[in-house]
Amino acid sequence: MTTLPSATEKKLGLVIDLDTCVGCHACVISCKGWNTENYGAPLSDQDAYGADPSGTFLNRVHSFEVQPPEGHAQLVHFPKSCLHCEDAPCVTVCPTGASYKRVEDGIVLVNEDNCIGCGLCAWSCPYGARELDLAEGVMKKCTLCVDRIYNENLPEVDRVPSCVRTCPAGARHFGDLGDPDSDVSKLVAEREGMDLMPEMGTKPVNKYLPPRPKDQIEDQIDILAPLLAPVTEGPGGFMGWLDKALDKLPGQSSGGTA
Amino acid sequence: MHPAPSVIVFTTLSGLGFGLLAYLGLGYPPVTGWVAFVFYLIGFGLAVGGLLASTFHLGRPERAWRALTQWKTSWLSREGLCAVAALLVMGLYAIGAIFLDQHWTLLGLLGAVLSIATVFTTSMIYTQLKTIPRWNMPLTPVLFLSFSLAGGALLAGQERLAPWLLLVAGAVQLAYWAKGDQAFASSGTSMATATGLGDRGAVRAFEPPHTGSNYLLREFVHVVGRKHALKLRVFAFGLGFVLPVLCLWLPTESSLAKHLMAAVAVLAHLAGVVVSRWLFFAQAEHVVGLYYGKR
Numbered sequence: 001m002t003t004l005p006s007a008t009e010k011k012l013g014l015v016i017d018l019d020t021c022v023g024c025h026a027c028v029i030s031c032k033g034w035n036t037e038n039y040g041a042p043l044s045d046q047d048a049y050g051a052d053p054s055g056t057f058l059n060r061v062h063s064f065e066v067q068p069p070e071g072h073a074q075l076v077h078f079p080k081s082c083l084h085c086e087d088a089p090c091v092t093v094c095p096t097g098a099s100y101k102r103v104e105d106g107i108v109l110v111n112e113d114n115c116i117g118c119g120l121c122a123w124s125c126p127y128g129a130r131e132l133d134l135a136e137g138v139m140k141k142c143t144l145c146v147d148r149i150y151n152e153n154l155p156e157v158d159r160v161p162s163c164v165r166t167c168p169a170g171a172r173h174f175g176d177l178g179d180p181d182s183d184v185s186k187l188v189a190e191r192e193g194m195d196l197m198p199e200m201g202t203k204p205v206n207k208y209l210p211p212r213p214k215d216q217i218e219d220q221i222d223i224l225a226p227l228l229a230p231v232t233e234g235p236g237g238f239m240g241w242l243d244k245a246l247d248k249l250p251g252q253s254s255g256g257t258a
Numbered sequence: 259m260h261p262a263p264s265v266i267v268f269t270t271l272s273g274l275g276f277g278l279l280a281y282l283g284l285g286y287p288p289v290t291g292w293v294a295f296v297f298y299l300i301g302f303g304l305a306v307g308g309l310l311a312s313t314f315h316l317g318r319p320e321r322a323w324r325a326l327t328q329w330k331t332s333w334l335s336r337e338g339l340c341a342v343a344a345l346l347v348m349g350l351y352a353i354g355a356i357f358l359d360q361h362w363t364l365l366g367l368l369g370a371v372l373s374i375a376t377v378f379t380t381s382m383i384y385t386q387l388k389t390i391p392r393w394n395m396p397l398t399p400v401l402f403l404s405f406s407l408a409g410g411a412l413l414a415g416q417e418r419l420a421p422w423l424l425l426v427a428g429a430v431q432l433a434y435w436a437k438g439d440q441a442f443a444s445s446g447t448s449m450a451t452a453t454g455l456g457d458r459g460a461v462r463a464f465e466p467p468h469t470g471s472n473y474l475l476r477e478f479v480h481v482v483g484r485k486h487a488l489k490l491r492v493f494a495f496g497l498g499f500v501l502p503v504l505c506l507w508l509p510t511e512s513s514l515a516k517h518l519m520a521a522v523a524v525l526a527h528l529a530g531v532v533v534s535r536w537l538f539f540a541q542a543e544h545v546v547g548l549y550y551g552k553r
Binding site for chain 2: 002003018025028052053054055056057060061062063064065066067068069073074075076078080089091092093094095096097098114115116117118119120122123124125126127128131132133134136137138139194195196197198199200201208210211
């Protein structure tokens with residue numbers, strides 16, 4: 001069971017566009033909503049309305065600041081869920097066979113009836129994709145909405161993972177990354193999709209599309225500004241007289257340098 | 259990593275217990291009857307007590323038996339099987355020694371090998387994890403095995419052998435600390451590779467996914483107490499290795515003083531190993547912390 005399949009018929013996964021993601025967290029909420037009501041144990045919360053709330057989530061959105069050597073910093077919103085790795089360390093470390101990778105589509109799942117909640121799979125995952133549910137005592141992880149994508153009771157448009165269906169920015173794409181002619185594979189090829197922590201040797205199926213380079217922000221943002229240059233630098237008239245008169249009085253004036 | 263008491267107690271006690279059982283299996287000391295009973299009681303008490311403690315960190319301990327099924331890929335499963343086999347074989351051997359005045363040499367040898375194999379498989383659970391560079395080193399199994407052999411010799415009353423093994427284990431401990439301190443940096447994993455954004459500039463965690471804590475942070479990002487790491491290392495090394503060696507090498511006249519010294523040596527070693535194991539977990543940094551800008 002915990003032996004990884006040498007190859008899978010499909011490599012279903014997600015392509016996440018870091019250029020388009022606006023960091024709204026809608027995917028986080030829709031994931032929690034769908035997966036707490038469907039496949040497996042609900043995603044519990046602890047102290048949800050108290051001083052120290054926390055809970056189980058299968059998808060979380062980080063935000064990073066990237067400061068290039070020159071120019072302005074860029075903010076990158078960064079959704080992270082299970083990457084359904086080809087060489088998934090979480091599967092082989094499982095002592096009970098509860099964790100497995102499906103031969104037909106490559107989805108990594110947990111059979112919650114067999115999980116003893118030892119947590120070793122979460123220890124072995126470099127991406128933090130697995131969380132132990134405190135109420136249920138079993139490991140929870142992204143199922144790629146296995147209960148949606150093949151579900152003929154749903155309209156065809158809904159047969160994609162909940163996060164993909166929900167994303168208002170179109171930053172999440174679902175498909176077969178094992179098929180070079182699929183839309184997602186073409187997208188990855190075109191946008192130079194990347195792996196997270198490739199040095200870990202996990203061969204993630206999910207790919208991330210890097211943010212496109214931003215236009216340079218010039219020092220002078222408004223091209224009309226030079227035409228609106230102020231006529232005089234210092235105050236004149238009554239205000240000018242008052243300014244000079246107050247300067248002459250003994251004592252410290254705050255503000256100006258005069 | 260979160261230094262869970264259950265896992266610290268487990269690795270410390272079972273390491274010592276299986277170490278002692280290995281010596282008993284090899285016939286050091288070749289005890290029988292009541293004396294054997296006491297030795298085996300200590301050995302089994304430590305080994306079984308440690309294993310029981312380890313089940314306390316499970317979310318579903320009632321299903322623990324399932325952990326014996328996946329020995330083909332899982333070091334945790336292999337550890338479970340080795341432990342059960344070692345306890346069964348050494349149990350039979352103990353019956354011979356205690357009740358029948360017999361030492362079944364081959365059975366004892368097998369028990370000793372299985373006992374050491376259990377300690378090795380325990381160490382491999384940690385060593386296999388690429389996500390924790392401080393553990394993902396060949397020195398980790400060497401550390402566990404040297405501790406177990408030294409502690410076992412101490413408990414088995416091997417007063418000629420024990421000081422030398424303690425010195426070896428102490429040297430391994432120092433090497434492990436020195437190499438472990440470099441491990442994360444030399445693993446090549448950083449916020450740059452974690453986010454894939456490193457070639458654009460310096461990456462900084464700007465905002466975490468949630469304002470509260472979560473399972474990942476509680477389990478993998480433990481920073482409390484790391485600031486005392488150096489002091490604790492001194493305690494671990496002094497108690498675990500220096501003091502026991504001094505106790506064993508101190509010239510004593512009476513048999514009472516000798517036994518008292520041995521008891522002090524055992525207790526000091528136990529305390530030292532507990533501190534060392536606490537550091538083993540508390541100082542281990544999981545790469546997932548990088549996504550939170552933490553270590």
